[in-house]
Amino acid sequence: MIIAIDGTLASGKGTIARRLAVHYGLPHLDTGLLYRATGLAALKRGVSLDDEAALAALASGLDWARLDDPHLRSGEVGAAASQIAIFPKVRAALLQAQRDFAHQPGGAVLDGRDIGTVVCPAADIKLWIDAAIDVRAGRRWRELRDQGNPLSLEDMLDQLRERDARDRSRSEAPMQRAADARLIDTTDLTIDAAVDKAVEVVESLNRPTP
Ligand code: DC
Numbered sequence: 001m002i003i004a005i006d007g008t009l010a011s012g013k014g015t016i017a018r019r020l021a022v023h024y025g026l027p028h029l030d031t032g033l034l035y036r037a038t039g040l041a042a043l044k045r046g047v048s049l050d051d052e053a054a055l056a057a058l059a060s061g062l063d064w065a066r067l068d069d070p071h072l073r074s075g076e077v078g079a080a081a082s083q084i085a086i087f088p089k090v091r092a093a094l095l096q097a098q099r100d101f102a103h104q105p106g107g108a109v110l111d112g113r114d115i116g117t118v119v120c121p122a123a124d125i126k127l128w129i130d131a132a133i134d135v136r137a138g139r140r141w142r143e144l145r146d147q148g149n150p151l152s153l154e155d156m157l158d159q160l161r162e163r164d165a166r167d168r169s170r171s172e173a174p175m176q177r178a179a180d181a182r183l184i185d186t187t188d189l190t191i192d193a194a195v196d197k198a199v200e201v202v203e204s205l206n207r208p209t210p
Contacts, residue, residue, distance in 0.1 A: 001026070001107040001206065002122075004115035006175065007129030009078075009163055010136035010143075012186040012194050016129060017111035019195045020202065024109070029101045031112035031119070032081065034094050036072040037062050039080030049083045056089035064097075075144055075151075075159070082163050085113075086170040095119065113167055116178035125202050126181035129194075133160060135187050 003020060007013035014030055021028035038059045039049070047054045071077065084090050091114075098119045102108050110119065116126035134157065141156040151159075167175040177183065182201050186194045 001124045002102050002120050003107070003109040003125045003127070003202065004102075004120045004123035004178075004181075005109065005111040005127045005129060006113055006115050006117070006177070006181065007111075007127075008131070008136060008175070009160060009167075010140040011129040011131045012139075012189075012191060013111050013127075013129040015191050016127070016184070016195055016198045017109050020198055021109040023195075023199060024202075026107055026109050027101070027104065028109045029098065029111075030067075031094075031098055031110055031115065032078075033067045033072055034059070034062060034098070035081035035085045035090075036077050037067060037069075038090060038094075039084050040069075040072060040077045042084065043077070043080055049080060052087040052089050055084050055087060056093045059090050059093035062094075074147075075149060079159075079163070082166050086166065086172065088172040091172055113175035114173035116181050117176060118173045121178070125205050126178050127198060127201065128177040128181040128183050130183065130185055131187040133157065133164070136160060 001024065003026070005013050005017045017030065018028055038055060041058045042049055042055055047058060098110065102110055102120045116123055137153060137157045137160050140160065141151060141153050144151055182205070184194060184197050184201065189197065
């Protein structure tokens, strides 16, 4: 079973994806980490975030064993990831490896922005996770504060608007809900309730037809 999960920043999609993977005993790939690792490699090596060919080379050479680097989660690296994700050559460099991950025996859970639309358009289950922007900003603000990177809530809201706009408006594989993706709005849900809802949706879609 391939479960494709897309959605906006701080919607809860990452946690839902991780928890669904544990629930169904499936491997999980947070595809945002691939874009983040490419962005971080560029920042570290002084590669311009506008140099598409050099960025694509970095994406091709990523060491997947190092995707657990906590530095990848920082706001700075997330912003770089969103910037480099606009380039078709960067996306192309990461595409086949994501598909290979999805198509391993037994399936997998992948989360990102274009999983249901581009990476796995034939996924068994597609979920679109979203929440009101002020709620998402509050969640992300608390997360960054706890990491010791305080930011005003107003700045957080601005950053989120900018990130959403860039992810939605890029010409290649923009962030969008697949026509056949089921929406889970986490605005008023605790994370446990959101995960329960996701399991419920998977069960309803995965039920064999009589
Ligand atoms: O989910 P995240 O915040 O870790 O993603 C960081 C950026 O990476 C996001 O702003 C856009 C890009 N991204 C993408 O373009 N496609 C994906 N499948 C995943 C992430």
